[in-house]
Amino acid sequence: MKHLSDIEIIDSVLQGNANDYSLLISRYKHKAFSLLKRMLKNELDAEEVLQDCFVKAFFALKSFKREAKFSTWFYRIVYNSGVTKLSGKRRKIEQEMLSIDNEDNPLTLSVPEKEFTQEKNELLNLAIQELPENYSVVITLFYLESMSCEEISKIINTSVNNVKVLLHRSRTALKEIISQKHLEKELL
């Protein structure tokens, strides 16, 4: 079966073959889900936002300007939807925290000790989830999506230099988390 480019799929969808949109979903669902799960740190929220992103992108396909790659355009939708969801979650948490005394909450991996024997990839995901949201976004787009710093800068709306700074800081922070959690032996 011929491999269709993103643009060819979009053209087909816009010509009335709406079912072809499932090809784009299949192509991007895992990576977009990975990004959202790392941003939202919750599987159900990530799934809900992911569905929403594909629906939004479907209805906005006509407005997609082909100057940028579809992936860049789509990940902007994903990133912005993730940020919107996060701000809603933060508001909710702030309201809940009003009635709770602040406590020191040291950085911890929220898994029981026994799960530390899980596969390397799962341990890495857990460590990445401890990163601040902007760090995990940059690390995910750069490494999982193989995006350049320039593409990432367009998605998160910042300068290329700032993306590089975020990338450096996120690697440094990840190294510290791995060290704090004594995961060097398992991961490095």
Place this chain on the structure above:
Amino acid sequence: MKHLTIDELNRLVDNELSQQEKIVVEQHLSECSFCSDESKSFKSINSLLIEQHEEKAPDGIEILIM
């Protein structure tokens, strides 16, 4: 001995050091076990991130959307 900065270690991993900087950094790494270990650690983090796998989206998401 002045150690390498985090920025230098990161740029070493990203292969972004100038030729001149690279010579200075490699000379330092050959003499400083602390920075040499740090450099190995950053390279390992980079390899780990390169090798990572994406997470799988839940099954049937196409059906839910379409």
